[in-house]
Structure formats: C-alpha cells, structure tokens
Amino acid sequence: MMVRAMVAALGILALAACASLPPQPDKDDLAAAQLGVLSLGTQQPGRFEAITVRLDLPASAAGSVLSFPENWGPEEDLSQLRRDTAFRGLERLPGEGEAYRVAPGGGWIAYTVAQDYDGEPDWQTHRLPGMRVQTARSHAFLLGQTVLPTWSQGGVPLTLDLQSLPQRVAFSFAPGDCATGCALDDLANSVFALGDFAFDIRQAGNTTVRSAIRGSFAMDADAMSGVLAGMLDQGARRFDDAPFASYLFAVNPIPAPPQGSAVVGTGLHRSFLLLASENADAERLRHTIAHEIVHEWITRRMGPTDEASDAQRMWFTEGATEYFAWKLQLAAGLIDTQDFLAGMSDLANEYLSSPVRELPADELAERIFESEEAQRLPYQRGALLAWHWDMLARARGSSLDAIIADLIDGNTGQELTDARIQAAMARRIGGHFDSDLARYVVRGQALDPMALTLPGCVVAMQGPSGTVRFAVRDGSSRDTCRAEILGPA
Secondary structure (H helix, E strand, O other), rough: OHHHHHHOOOOOOOOOOOOOOOOOOOOHHHHOOOOOEEHHHHEOOOOOOOOEEEEEEHHHHOOOOEOOOOOOOOEEOHHHEEEEEEEEEEEOOOOOOEEEEEEOOOOOEEEEOOOOOOOOOOOOOOOOOOOOOOOOEEEEEEEEHHHOOOEOOOOOOOOEEEEEEEEEEEEOOOOOOOOOOEEEHHHOEEEEEEEEOOOEEEEEEEEEHHHHHEEOOOOOHHHHHHHHHHHHHHHHHHHOOOOEEEEEEEEEEOOOOOOOOOOEEEOOOOOOEEEEEEOOOOHHHHHHHHHHOOOOOOOHHOOOOHHHHHHHHHHHHHHHHHHHHHHHHHHHOOOOOHHHHHHHHHHHHOOOOOOOOOHHHHHHHHHHOOOOHHHHHHHHHHHHHHHHHHHHHHOOOOOOHHHHHHHHHHHOOOOOOOOOOOOHHHHOOOHHHHHHHHHHHOOOOOOOOOOOOOOOOOEEEEEEOOEEEEEEEEOOOOOHHHHHHHOOO
C-alpha cells in the first residue's frame, strides 16, 4: 500500500513509433523560427548502456534558466545519472542546484545519461525500483523527470531530433508531434523505452495506441494493450471527450518485493507507465491499468489540483475513479456483470471491516498515509457513494458520466476546486448529494451498503456475519442487468 501512496505523487509519458522517423527541420531553420532542439541518441549504435542528450537553444531563449532536478518522486541524487556535461553559450549559476542561464545569442548543453548502479534495480537499493534510469546493453528505460531539465524562468518551445535513435524505440511523443515545438515541461513529463521491448500499434476509437512492453506477466502484451485500448475508447465515449490522437503504454518489469507482488501505475503526458513484478496476478494488472487510465479524465482533464489539499477530495478523485474503473471495464467487455458486482461487493466488505471507516474528512486528510486502511478508505467509501449517486442522477435523467463530462467541459485552466466539483454533482444529483456528502464524508457517519440506491436489477444481500453481496435480482438476465448498470453512453 505504501507503493500505492508513492504512485499518487507521480505521473507518466507516451511513445515514439517503431517506424522510420520523418525528416527533421534543419537546425538553422529552427533557430530562425525561435525553436530549440532536443536531440536524443545512443553513445554506441545498437547498444543502450549510455544515452546522449543535447539541447540547442536559439537567441530567443536568452535569459532563460534551465534547472536540473536533484530529486523527483522516490528518486534522489539524480545528478549521479548525468556525466560528460559540456555546454556553450550558457552560464552555470552558483548555488546548490544545477542551473544554467542562456546567454544572448543562445547556446547548447549536452550530456550522457547512464544508470549509476550495477545490474537490475532492487528493493534494497531503491525506494521504488523501476523509476530510476535503467541502461543496459540490450535495453534502456528512462523517465524524463529524472534526466531532463525544466525551465525555471522563461524558455522556448522545442522540436525533437530522434534521428540518432534506433528504430526499436518508443517515446511519449509521436514523430511529428513537436514539428512546431513542444513545451520542455511536457517533454520532461515523458518516458522512453529502447531495445528489447515488444512494440505494438493498435487503434482505440480515434486514438492510436502504441505500446512498449518488457517482461513475462500473467497477462501477455496483447491482453494488457487490449485493456488500455478498451478503457481509452470507453472513456472517450462515456465522458464525450477524446483528447488523444496518440497514446503510449509502457510496461517494465520490477523485482518482486520481499513479500507479495508489486503493481505500480502512473500517468504521464499522453502516456501511461506500468511497473510490475512478474508474479503479479492478471486481475490486479488489469484493474491497475483500468484505474490509472480513468485518471486521464478524473482529474487530469478537469484542471490542476492543489496537491496540498488533495487528500480532502479523494472521495472524488480516487473514489469516483475506482467506481469508473469497474464501470468502464464492464462497458469495454473486459469483465462481465458478475465481475462488476463482485468488485463492488469487495469494496463494500472492505469498508465494513475497516477500523477507520468513520473517520471524518478532516481527520482522514491528516492520517491518510498512516496506514493501509486510511489510504484505502476514500477508494471504498467514495466508490460506493459514486455508484449510489450515479443511480440518483439517473433517476433525474442524467448520470455520473455526464457530471464527469461537465467538469471536463468546464476546464478553463483554473484550479479544480472542491466547490466546482460539488456544484457539478449537486446540479445533476439534487439535494441528496449535499446531505450525503455532509453525512458520510465530512462527518464520517457509517455508510450502510444495504441502503444504497442501486440499479433495479441489483439486490443487496447480507450474510449472517454481516458481509454484503450484490447480485443480479431473480428474474433479471445478466445481459439486461449489464445494460441497466451502465446506462446510456
């Protein structure tokens, strides 16, 4: 569960194709167009022990400051990953961090990236194996946040020069994405995979889904790519929002922790990263992919959030996401009606057995990382309430799907506030929403899963031990019930 906590703080990238790359503009032309250039390559052809990085910056970047991170997520001492740094037309700034100011006339900086440990990552050496740069003879795997600088002041858009990379490469940005320039922050919020990955390209609605997968898992590469494609397609349909022309799915194996298995999913710029131990079961892999893909809409498409207060709204950010992870899997045909009801039953019983189930919102926010039970509570309570509110909205001719679409449509780049979320919910659900939120989330009153508003085809049954089971009502078919659970797209 601590792995889950670390995931919440992280993000992911997209893929560059396995086909030949289009011609890149001449660097003199780019300088005239006020664009910089990010060039990536390998130090030796066909080998991946060292990756070369170069930034060429035009005169229009003069006065801008490039800052290299020393820490990101669970990773520290990131300067150890860079070597052979050379630069011209840049001034190294004094201070603890590594930062450079671009001089009048522009300049360049170049360096080599390589892992700073022997062999494969492990749990003894790394807080979360797989996040740090991996470079070996047969493959390389890098997250942009660990090796690329960001603009701390000023900056210019950048085009990509990937001509020196081998064909077996996947990058967050597809060929041609940055022909007119990409933001350095977006490029840093990316991932690239080289070498002995299994590469694939498929279509999900209007989105080209590219994948780069290493390792041997309980789900094969085709099945995992199918889950992601199905979730992207259904999210676009049900939220009336298809934001991606292309999307990357990258999977890299990590060692199993001392006990059990590990599955970590995180979203980056037009991409999704999955780090998993090869002993993880297929259901866990599938659901992690589903949950993290829903985050593309909840809340990335709704506007930025205040991380300092994010725990206060996890009833929505994680609870509604967990509900839609189950609902969209059902819509995509990845699970059946029984699987959906079993998943919601498990959430209900986890909630009922939780020693912290009556924590009010303020106290939960303070204790969210104290225990696995506290971390899981917003998922359990929020998902059950989301199902309940979906049915209440449905009774008024709307749906929770439409509420998500409203919040996406209302994104003007401003912060996603609690007030905006609550107003959108109340508008479609009615007065029950405000009273439910105050009772079960704000005050932490115990929620009775038996009293939830459910689809007409679903019955809640309680066993002698107090456990709850949601099942298809006698006389209803599973197919008919599936349609009733989903409602109109």
